[in-house]
Amino acid sequence: MKTTQQSNRQPLITVGEALGAILAKITPVETEFASLTQSLRRVLAEPITSQINMPPFANSAMDGYAVIAADTTTASGESPALLKVIDNIPAGGTASKEVRPGMAARIMTGAPMPPGANAVARFEETSEYHPAPKEGLADDEVMIYQAVSKGDNVRPAGEDIKAGQVVLTTGQCLRPQDVGILAAIGQAKVAVYRRPRVAILSTGDELVDVESPLEPGKIHNSNEYTLAALVEKYGGEAVRLGIARDTVTDLTAKIQAGLAKKVDLFLTSAGVSVGDFDMVKNVLAAEGEMQFWQVAVKPGKPLAFGMLHGRAQANVPLIGLPGNPVAAMVAFEVFARPAILKLAGHLSGDKTTLRATLDEEVTSSGRRHYMRALMHLAGDGYHVTTRGSGVQVQGSGILTSLVWANCLVVVPEEITYLPAGSSVDVWPLD
Amino acid sequence: MKTTQQSNRQPLITVGEALGAILAKITPVETEFASLTQSLRRVLAEPITSQINMPPFANSAMDGYAVIAADTTTASGESPALLKVIDNIPAGGTASKEVRPGMAARIMTGAPMPPGANAVARFEETSEYHPAPKEGLADDEVMIYQAVSKGDNVRPAGEDIKAGQVVLTTGQCLRPQDVGILAAIGQAKVAVYRRPRVAILSTGDELVDVESPLEPGKIHNSNEYTLAALVEKYGGEAVRLGIARDTVTDLTAKIQAGLAKKVDLFLTSAGVSVGDFDMVKNVLAAEGEMQFWQVAVKPGKPLAFGMLHGRAQANVPLIGLPGNPVAAMVAFEVFARPAILKLAGHLSGDKTTLRATLDEEVTSSGRRHYMRALMHLAGDGYHVTTRGSGVQVQGSGILTSLVWANCLVVVPEEITYLPAGSSVDVWPLD
Numbered sequence: 063m064k065t066t067q068q069s070n071r072q073p074l075i076t077v078g079e080a081l082g083a084i085l086a087k088i089t090p091v092e093t094e095f096a097s098l099t100q101s102l103r104r105v106l107a108e109p110i111t112s113q114i115n116m117p118p119f120a121n122s123a124m125d126g127y128a129v130i131a132a133d134t135t136t137a138s139g140e141s142p143a144l145l146k147v148i149d150n151i152p153a154g155g156t157a158s159k160e161v162r163p164g165m166a167a168r169i170m171t172g173a174p175m176p177p178g179a180n181a182v183a184r185f186e187e188t189s190e191y192h193p194a195p196k197e198g199l200a201d202d203e204v205m206i207y208q209a210v211s212k213g214d215n216v217r218p219a220g221e222d223i224k225a226g227q228v229v230l231t232t233g234q235c236l237r238p239q240d241v242g243i244l245a246a247i248g249q250a251k252v253a254v255y256r257r258p259r260v261a262i263l264s265t266g267d268e269l270v271d272v273e274s275p276l277e278p279g280k281i282h283n284s285n286e287y288t289l290a291a292l293v294e295k296y297g298g299e300a301v302r303l304g305i306a307r308d309t310v311t312d313l314t315a316k317i318q319a320g321l322a323k324k325v326d327l328f329l330t331s332a333g334v335s336v337g338d339f340d341m342v343k344n345v346l347a348a349e350g351e352m353q354f355w356q357v358a359v360k361p362g363k364p365l366a367f368g369m370l371h372g373r374a375q376a377n378v379p380l381i382g383l384p385g386n387p388v389a390a391m392v393a394f395e396v397f398a399r400p401a402i403l404k405l406a407g408h409l410s411g412d413k414t415t416l417r418a419t420l421d422e423e424v425t426s427s428g429r430r431h432y433m434r435a436l437m438h439l440a441g442d443g444y445h446v447t448t449r450g451s452g453v454q455v456q457g458s459g460i461l462t463s464l465v466w467a468n469c470l471v472v473v474p475e476e477i478t479y480l481p482a483g484s485s486v487d488v489w490p491l492d
Numbered sequence: 493m494k495t496t497q498q499s500n501r502q503p504l505i506t507v508g509e510a511l512g513a514i515l516a517k518i519t520p521v522e523t524e525f526a527s528l529t530q531s532l533r534r535v536l537a538e539p540i541t542s543q544i545n546m547p548p549f550a551n552s553a554m555d556g557y558a559v560i561a562a563d564t565t566t567a568s569g570e571s572p573a574l575l576k577v578i579d580n581i582p583a584g585g586t587a588s589k590e591v592r593p594g595m596a597a598r599i600m601t602g603a604p605m606p607p608g609a610n611a612v613a614r615f616e617e618t619s620e621y622h623p624a625p626k627e628g629l630a631d632d633e634v635m636i637y638q639a640v641s642k643g644d645n646v647r648p649a650g651e652d653i654k655a656g657q658v659v660l661t662t663g664q665c666l667r668p669q670d671v672g673i674l675a676a677i678g679q680a681k682v683a684v685y686r687r688p689r690v691a692i693l694s695t696g697d698e699l700v701d702v703e704s705p706l707e708p709g710k711i712h713n714s715n716e717y718t719l720a721a722l723v724e725k726y727g728g729e730a731v732r733l734g735i736a737r738d739t740v741t742d743l744t745a746k747i748q749a750g751l752a753k754k755v756d757l758f759l760t761s762a763g764v765s766v767g768d769f770d771m772v773k774n775v776l777a778a779e780g781e782m783q784f785w786q787v788a789v790k791p792g793k794p795l796a797f798g799m800l801h802g803r804a805q806a807n808v809p810l811i812g813l814p815g816n817p818v819a820a821m822v823a824f825e826v827f828a829r830p831a832i833l834k835l836a837g838h839l840s841g842d843k844t845t846l847r848a849t850l851d852e853e854v855t856s857s858g859r860r861h862y863m864r865a866l867m868h869l870a871g872d873g874y875h876v877t878t879r880g881s882g883v884q885v886q887g888s889g890i891l892t893s894l895v896w897a898n899c900l901v902v903v904p905e906e907i908t909y910l911p912a913g914s915s916v917d918v919w920p921l922d
Contacts, residue, residue: 098702102721116891118706123889125765152738152768154697156709170768172698172815174709217889229892237922238725239821239894242718245702246711246817246891267584268602272528272675276548279586279604281676288672291532295668308582335555338582338600385602387676391669414922416846417873443847443873459553459647461546461676462659464669492667492844 074358076475077396077430083353084367084397087379090407091258091326095251098244101236103297104254105407110230112247115220120175124215127166127188127204128157128179131212142189142205149176166204175216182215183208223247233409255407258327260293260398261320262286263303265313265333265342266385271305284461285331285390289383292394293329298402301325308333313345321372326405328378329398332385334366342366342382350377357397358429358475361389361458365397386458392432392470395489413489416469418444420484426473434467437488446471446488467491504788506905507826507860513783514797514827517809520837521688521756525681528674531666533727534684535837540660542677545650550605554645557596557618557634558587558609561642572619572635579606596634605646612645613638653677663839685837688757690723690828691750692716693733695743695763695772696815701735714891715761715820719813722824723759728832731755738763743775751802756835758808759828762815764796772796772812780807787827788859788905791819791888795827816888822862822900825919843919846899848874850914856903864897867918876901876918897921 075083093107122128129145137143145166149159157176161167166183167176175182185191189205199205223229229243230236236244236254244252269283270276283305290300301323306316313333320328333342334355343355343366350370357365366382381398383390400411418437426433433456437446448456448471457463472487473480480486505513523537552558559575567573579589579597587606591597596613597606605612615621619635629635653659659673660666666674666684674682699713700706713735720730731753736746743763750758763772764785773785773796780800787795796812811828813820830841848867856863863886867876878886878901887893902917903910910916 098717099720102724114706117889118711119709125768152697154699154709154738171765172696172711221887222890222892229895238718238721239897239921241721242714242817242821243891243895245717246714248702248706248712250702266602267582269584272678272680276544276678279549279584281548281602282678284672284676287528287675288668290529291668291671294532308584335601338555387672391672415869417869439845439847457651459547460652461673462652465659465673467669491669 074356074363075354077357077359080354080357080365080367081397081400084379084381084401085404085411087369088401088404091256091405093253094256096254097251098241101244101252101254102238102241104236106230106232106234106236107253107255107407109228109232110244110249110252111228112223112225114247115225116223116246117217117219117221120219121172121217122169122175122182122215123171123217124182124184125171126169126182126184126215127206128161128169128176128182129166129206129210130161130163130179131181131210131214133163134181134183134206134209137206137209139207142207145204145206147202147204151176166206168204180212180216181210183210184215233407235408257297257299258402258405259301259323259325260298260402261301261303261323261325261328262289262293263306263316263320263328263330265306265308265330267308269305284387285383285385288387288391289329289331289394292391292399293402296399296402297406308341310341310345313341314349317345317349317370321370321378325378327398327401328370328380329383329394330380331383331390334382334384335364346370346380346382350380355382359393359396360427360429360431361386362393362396365393387461388434388458388464391464395470396432415472416444416488416490417485418446418488420471420480420482420486421445421447422449422482424448424471424473424480426478426480428476428478430475431473432470432489433473434463435469435471435488436467437469444488446486464491504786504793505784507787507789510784510787510795510797511827511830514809514811514831515834515841517799518831518834521686521835523683524686526684527681528671531674531682531684532668532671534666536660536662536664536666537683537685537837539658539662540674540679540682541658542653542655544677545655546653546676547647547649547651550649551602551647552599552605552612552645553601553647554612554614555601556599556612556614556645557636558591558599558606558612559596559636559640560591560593560609561611561640561644563593564611564613564636564639567636567639569637572637575634575636577632577634581606596636598634610642610646611640613640614645663837665838687727687729688832688835689731689753689755690728690832691731691733691753691755691758692719692723693736693746693750693758693760695736695738695760697738699735714817715813715815718817718821719759719761719824722821722829723832726829726832727836738771740771740775743771744779747775747779747800751800751808755808757828757831758800758810759813759824760810761813761820764812764814765794776800776810776812780810785812789823789826790857790859790861791816792823792826795823817891818864818888818894821894825900826862845902846874846918846920847915848876848918850901850910850912850916851875851877852879852912854878854901854903854910856908856910858906858908860905861903862900862919863903864893865899865901865918866897867899874918876916894921
């Protein structure tokens with residue numbers, strides 16, 4: 063009974079304190095070079111400086127005629143400027159002929175500006191689009207019906223990016239458009255953090271794998287699947303270690319097996335509560351150093367954190383999640399997600415948060431409370447409800463509530479009552 | 493010139509009309525069975541009915557003593573109920589001994605309730621946690637200090653899910669928690685839509701691959717990388733076809749090569765504008781049936797759609813995106829993303845939309861306008877600006893504006909002016 067009573071007496075620390083303690087022990091993993099096709103959602107480990115101007119050369123922003131603006135100053139429908147067409151420049155072509163006064167070069171969007179020209183008259187403002195006045199016009203002549211100013215419809219070299227300019231900085235998570243700009247500047251490989259390897263170990267004599275039939279007293283190991291999917295969702299690589307039985311021997315062996323796989327973070331589920339068979343924290347104390355095993359949070363109060371002494375590698379942080387599947391998922395979002403993001407090089411692990419109007423009053427215990435909830439976008443922004451239709455969705459054993467929910471309402475510490483109409487922070491669960 | 497003038501005269505259709513025409517030609521791809529580890533973010537092609545109760549058996553929600561509630565009716569600190577402990581049931585154990593009046597069974601969270609018992613008294617309400625009063629208590633006795641009612645701290649079989657209950661329905665995209673519930677009910681494989689195969693073909697004589705040095709007049713093919721990343725982001729499989737030159741022969745050959753790879757959707761970029769070398773729509777007309785090639789949208793007005801005549805397979809839809817990288821990405825989000833989602837079995841292709849307060853006035857052309865913008869969460873919800881600091885971020889050639897932006901502001905048709913403080917719809921670009 064001694065252990066049980068001791069653990070029960072430990073004072074509860076807040077979510078902020080617990081997360082701070084976890085992140086203090088986490089350092090980003092090493093970096094590697096990745097090709098652009100492998101770089102999506104990876105985090106940059108270096109600033110990216112463009113070696114080239116973008117665009118690399120002055121080019122036409124329109125299909126039209128490259129001209130000298132001064133040649134068009136008095137051009138109008140009644141008194142067009144008549145110019146001699148000396149070239150026809152496609153995109154991807156070269157512009158070798160110089161445009162001199164009285165001359166023009168037909169030019170396509172993206173094609174390089176010819177020497178001498180300083181503006182482009184769009185087809186719509188030339189005889190190209192007005193067949194009637196063409197009578198009497200020679201094949202190599204064009205009429206410009208509207209004055210253009212210097213620089214009109216021209217994209218100067220370096221307008222977007224100048225050679226030597228930093229386009230992406232360390233810590234940026236690469237989105238599709240970021241991968242695109244890397245391609246645009248010819249950066250075929252980038253230094254990124256490798257994907258963190260996250261061990262997942264479920265504990266409990268009651269667990270059997272999803273493929274196994276259920277004998278009396280047993281349940282399927284669902285946490286492994288939820289947690290592995292969450293690890294992948296947030297950019298980690300899940301290392302599945304299966305189920306450890308409630309014995310010191312098996313648990314120790316499974317933890318050693320995980321360490322041998324060079325994982326960067328260990329996630330266990332169950333075994334961190336106050337029951338006789340909750341031995342993860344005892345094994346953890348023997349194999350490393352425990353830091354805490356209870357947090358003032360609902361759901362998820364039993365939440366262990368410590369450092370495992372790795373053999374051939376540095377110490378490995380271990381987060382002991384609750385066994386209850388609802389609490390395990392919430393605790394993952396609150397504690398494991400920011401840890402994985404920090405390992406992967408992200409500068410912030412803050413969860414994307416929405417503001418929503420609470421559709422009915424809620425009560426809370428004064429601990430930080432993450433309530434399963436359903437939000438929808440209305441005319442005046444997001445609304446959120448924590449109540450299912452006739453179902454008690456906040457029950458900790460109700461797995462289907464996580465399927466019903468599309469978000470968590472975050473009720474801060476010290477708050478015990480929120481009236482209907484309150485503005486609350488919401489974490490989408492997508 | 494004939495083609496140019498004809499295409500120019502085509503009336504502009506709205507975004508809604510264009511998207512409706514595209515989606516009308518799209519049917520979901522076929523389905524396959526996937527293991528749970530392969531099912532994340534896939535779309536269910538069948539309703540999932542649980543074959544078992546969840547929990548499968550009545551079990552204890554707490555560490556405590558399973559009792560007959562009637563034995564505790566008068567229990568209090570002064571006058572505890574003294575019960576004989578007949579069993580000690582761990583999670584995963586079996587409960588074979590019947591609890592009769594005057595008896596209790598020590599029980600762990602998740603352990604099966606023993607026959608006869610109908611409530612659980614938590615350790616905290618028993619002599620287990622109060623060592624002092626234990627004096628004189630036999631090893632097989634426990635004192636209960638508080639009355640419990642029938643059902644207290646007991647999770648009945650089927651409380652969460654009843655055998656025969658539908659837990660997930662056709663068309664649901666599987667999130668981590670959904671994968672978890674499939675594991676919980678022992679569903680090791682599920683019928684899901686396969687990932688749609690999406691061909692990506694860039695066109696233009698000015699393009700070279702990211703690995704190639706830039707000769708005069710050339711630029712890197714960035715659209716392939718952005719579009720492939722977007723295809724993967726939305727659950728498709730990108731089939732990269734490289735660059736087609738601006739010749740009917742090369743373009744036709746590349747399109748045939750793509751069809752031979754059994755793609756479900758064709759995306760091209762560039763070649764759908766009004767210039768002489770914009771031939772995608774001509775080749776498309778020869779190899780299939782064009783439906784439209786201009787849409788009233790900014791950016792992205794040149795936007796082609798039609799059906800390619802497949803050889804050994806059904807007709808394949810083709811969306812011809814603009815060549816401008818900014819317009820290509822926006823047009824992807826507006827038109828290609830919903831098409832890919834429908835192919836993949838999603839019931840809706842609606843983009844997640846936030847409501848934000850516009851920080852300064854904007855003007856628009858009256859066409860639907862997707863403006864690059866930066867949003868941030870403030871005390872009164874999201875705020876959004878369409879203006880960079882000193883940079884004209886709305887320029888269509890400004891690739892860096894997509895790196896700067898974290899969202900698009902959607903300005904509806906007919907709107908030409910929005911004052912500062914307006915509430916606008918925003919699409920996150922994450």
